[in-house]
Amino acid sequence: MSDSIAIELRDVVKRFGDVVAVDHVNLQIRDGEFFSMLGPSGCGKTSTLRMIAGFELPTAGSILIHGREMGITPPHMRPVNTVFQSYALFPHMTVAQNIAFGLEMRKTPKDEIARRVKEALELVRLSGLEERRPRQLSGGQQQRVALARALVNHPEVLLLDEPLGALDQKLRKEMQLELKSLQARVGITFVFVTHDQEEALTMSDRIAVMNKGKLLQVGTPTEIYERPNCRFVADFIGETNFIDGVVIGRDGNYTVLETPEGLRFRGLAVRPLSDGTQVTYSIRPEKVRLLAPNGELPPNGLAGTVMTVNYIGSDTRITVRINDRRTIDVWEQNTRSTLDRDEYWQPGEAAVIVCPPDNALVLSE
Amino acid sequence: MATIQQQQQRRDRFRLALLLTPGLLWLLLFFALPLVIIFVYSFMTNDALGRVVYEPTLNNYITIFTQSLYVNAYLRSIWASVLTTVICLLIGYPLAVFIARSPQQWRMPLLMLILIPFWTNFLVRIYAWQIILANNGIINGLLEIIGVGRLTLLNTEGATLIGLIYGELPFMVLPLYAAIDRFDFTLMEAAADLGANKVQAFLRIMLPMTMPGIVAGSVLVFIPTLGQFVVSELLGGAKVDYLGNLIQRLFLRANPINWPLGSAMAVLMMLVLLVLIMMYFRVTSEEER
Amino acid sequence: MIKTAPATTASARIRGAFSEGRLTWSGLSLTVFSILVYLFLYVPIVILVIFSFTRDEFGVRWTGFTFDWYIRLFNNPRMMGAAWNTLVVATVSTIVSTIIGTMLAMAMERYRFRGRNAMEGLIYLPIVVPEIVMAVALLAFSAIIFDVIRMVTGEVLRRNLATVTIGHIAFSISFVVVVVRTSLKNFDRRLEEAAADLGADSWNIFWRITFPLILPGIIGGALLAFTLSLDDFIISLFLSGPGTSLLPVEVYNRVRRAITPEINAISTLMLLLSMALVALSQLLQRRR
Numbered sequence: 001m002s003d004s005i006a007i008e009l010r011d012v013v014k015r016f017g018d019v020v021a022v023d024h025v026n027l028q029i030r031d032g033e034f035f036s037m038l039g040p041s042g043c044g045k046t047s048t049l050r051m052i053a054g055f056e057l058p059t060a061g062s063i064l065i066h067g068r069e070m071g072i073t074p075p076h077m078r079p080v081n082t083v084f085q086s087y088a089l090f091p092h093m094t095v096a097q098n099i100a101f102g103l104e105m106r107k108t109p110k111d112e113i114a115r116r117v118k119e120a121l122e123l124v125r126l127s128g129l130e131e132r133r134p135r136q137l138s139g140g141q142q143q144r145v146a147l148a149r150a151l152v153n154h155p156e157v158l159l160l161d162e163p164l165g166a167l168d169q170k171l172r173k174e175m176q177l178e179l180k181s182l183q184a185r186v187g188i189t190f191v192f193v194t195h196d197q198e199e200a201l202t203m204s205d206r207i208a209v210m211n212k213g214k215l216l217q218v219g220t221p222t223e224i225y226e227r228p229n230c231r232f233v234a235d236f237i238g239e240t241n242f243i244d245g246v247v248i249g250r251d252g253n254y255t256v257l258e259t260p261e262g263l264r265f266r267g268l269a270v271r272p273l274s275d276g277t278q279v280t281y282s283i284r285p286e287k288v289r290l291l292a293p294n295g296e297l298p299p300n301g302l303a304g305t306v307m308t309v310n311y312i313g314s315d316t317r318i319t320v321r322i323n324d325r326r327t328i329d330v331w332e333q334n335t336r337s338t339l340d341r342d343e344y345w346q347p348g349e350a351a352v353i354v355c356p357p358d359n360a361l362v363l364s365e
Numbered sequence: 366m367a368t369i370q371q372q373q374q375r376r377d378r379f380r381l382a383l384l385l386t387p388g389l390l391w392l393l394l395f396f397a398l399p400l401v402i403i404f405v406y407s408f409m410t411n412d413a414l415g416r417v418v419y420e421p422t423l424n425n426y427i428t429i430f431t432q433s434l435y436v437n438a439y440l441r442s443i444w445a446s447v448l449t450t451v452i453c454l455l456i457g458y459p460l461a462v463f464i465a466r467s468p469q470q471w472r473m474p475l476l477m478l479i480l481i482p483f484w485t486n487f488l489v490r491i492y493a494w495q496i497i498l499a500n501n502g503i504i505n506g507l508l509e510i511i512g513v514g515r516l517t518l519l520n521t522e523g524a525t526l527i528g529l530i531y532g533e534l535p536f537m538v539l540p541l542y543a544a545i546d547r548f549d550f551t552l553m554e555a556a557a558d559l560g561a562n563k564v565q566a567f568l569r570i571m572l573p574m575t576m577p578g579i580v581a582g583s584v585l586v587f588i589p590t591l592g593q594f595v596v597s598e599l600l601g602g603a604k605v606d607y608l609g610n611l612i613q614r615l616f617l618r619a620n621p622i623n624w625p626l627g628s629a630m631a632v633l634m635m636l637v638l639l640v641l642i643m644m645y646f647r648v649t650s651e652e653e654r
Numbered sequence: 655m656i657k658t659a660p661a662t663t664a665s666a667r668i669r670g671a672f673s674e675g676r677l678t679w680s681g682l683s684l685t686v687f688s689i690l691v692y693l694f695l696y697v698p699i700v701i702l703v704i705f706s707f708t709r710d711e712f713g714v715r716w717t718g719f720t721f722d723w724y725i726r727l728f729n730n731p732r733m734m735g736a737a738w739n740t741l742v743v744a745t746v747s748t749i750v751s752t753i754i755g756t757m758l759a760m761a762m763e764r765y766r767f768r769g770r771n772a773m774e775g776l777i778y779l780p781i782v783v784p785e786i787v788m789a790v791a792l793l794a795f796s797a798i799i800f801d802v803i804r805m806v807t808g809e810v811l812r813r814n815l816a817t818v819t820i821g822h823i824a825f826s827i828s829f830v831v832v833v834v835r836t837s838l839k840n841f842d843r844r845l846e847e848a849a850a851d852l853g854a855d856s857w858n859i860f861w862r863i864t865f866p867l868i869l870p871g872i873i874g875g876a877l878l879a880f881t882l883s884l885d886d887f888i889i890s891l892f893l894s895g896p897g898t899s900l901l902p903v904e905v906y907n908r909v910r911r912a913i914t915p916e917i918n919a920i921s922t923l924m925l926l927l928s929m930a931l932v933a934l935s936q937l938l939q940r941r942r
Contacts, residue, residue, distance in 0.1 A: 076852075082847075385773070486885045499913060
């Protein structure tokens, strides 16, 4: 992975009538990286992708591909190719004709087309299906043809618009790994749009999280999951406990907040916060520890009562009530194999919750 | 940025103009303009040699409204069209239900059997009835065998009506089938489950939901029937005048021909059509609610 | 639970059969009724075909088999001329109306512009205006044009195949637009984006992607235009001139005088042609 920039978005805005689909987005995507754009539907990720491809023109701002200003360059003149959500394979052409289409448009010599189509089919493991029509292929195979059709042109950047959305769960997981390894092999920058956070975490070198047209955070999967910079990102990626409160001071590295009913929590703040700021405390359920009460509360501990216990195989998911209006979710990994009911938490049991401040975040906004 | 979009808009507008111009010109010149001409003609005078004299007058309309020949032709044509439409609907609806409820592999062949007459020359199909109804034709032959003796079948108004129904039935069945095929028959079971009897279920569920097909089919049958003249000529023996017969005669065969009067009749016919169709739409859209 | 399951499905099947209208009285009467309607539709056509082979010179009685009427038909220069005229008119009308109609369909389906609703009305009006009105309007129009030409150049023109063809095109365009628009509506526009993404310019996008995929719709529209022109009688009657008669007009003129088996024969041939066209259009639809 080099440090040169494949795609740069400078203050890009896209309006459709009164709707702002993309709101002043600044972004740099590095050469050779697997970059995901993640967000709920309507967050502007697809619009952003379509602007890079050239299907839409930005209302304001500029898009650069390898330093070249794209301006109004039409899609067919841009050095990028797209894998569409619905694959958009040409139904009246065979697999081989579909893949050859881009090369023919670029007036590539016939023998070279034949060679590269063959290579592309090998790359996506579809050799032997050259003469099939798209409708004679399974969803997974169509997906691979769409990939081959784009990659055969050696684009500077490959854009993928929710390409796995139409596949069933099992195939989807397979394709995630295959796409990732394919990307590593061809070394082309991938820009991958998805609304599936697990998919983004699994495949990406870096992720950009978007909501309501705004770019909220860009970072590695670990950064996005462990250090979300706002409530939306923490909520959208994975699951978490939220507790609202007001900053009342600092304790070493930690920021302290107090809830309306007077409970205090400590956690890491992403940016400096002055006293009195409205904040949200966030701790992921797998990072909370649950102990049996032994008379005395440990540091960062809270007394509570187990309400529900859901055994889901790998984990046990426990909801603990800590006062009249608040519960906290705790996930415990089932590290031991036992059938003994007493080994697990029981509803109604008294318990102590410990929230290690190094695992908790204090988020503003 | 603005200039870029202007550039693109200009290119788009050029392409649009290129696509639109031939069709627009053709339809304006060879459809809209001729209609304007007969509208203008309908207020002109005719001379004794059958030439149009450009002197504005309302006489053509006065003639139509005061002479029973013309008034009767309008009433007769409207009545025949209404009757044809209603009978086609009564025959076509059950038939369309039958096709839509047939096993999957039968549906296409059954529909094809409707399509063939639909695509077949109207004149030829009407002519076929002449053979059947002729004085020494097939039905009279049968009647003679059973001892009833010959009847006058051809050149009657009954023959005209049969011909109209026969000619227009496919135009009713096809849109009805399209609507009924889309109808989900489990809804009828749901209605029965909720306590509706078959008639109630039909009136409250199926009829409103297939109304678009009924409207389309009725309009498709009504319009050509109102202006027809072939059927009443070939099967009705031109004994009584329908709208189409009069218009045709005034334009082509009368001595002298009278285009202004014919134009006025055509304009009034369009007006009648417009009013009736609007009334029909109002009634059926209430039904849909 | 498991034991009772087969019984439930059996009763469901019986109920299904009833509701599908086979075992019930209402189902049976519907079937009988429908068979009668099909007979009503086809008996006249079958009789027409049969009586094109009868020896009876009035063509309404069976008095023995003969091919004579067909032979006479093919030796009748008037009929053959009219048939040729009909084919020429239908071919030209189909080509022109298909091209113009497809362009209009593209414009209506792909662009938003001022006056689009008015254009929509102008396109669909010819379908709802009674043909006889259109026919007399075109007749009046052609008379005026001919008058103008006579006054300007002194040349006396009469109605001919060109006037008929112009009329046929005017009403065929609308039907072509309807058919082609349907296939444009069903066309997935992302395929065009995909082609642009792969480097195709708008010329290549249209000819390599859009056109081949809407071609069945265009052919369907063309077949409809062809049939409309072949079958048209009213506009042909008003707009064809002396000596340039079309087949339906010729048939009409003969039928008004008397029934002859020769007319049965030509009608049978026209019927065959219509059936061939239906079959062709169905074949095309299936291929899609």
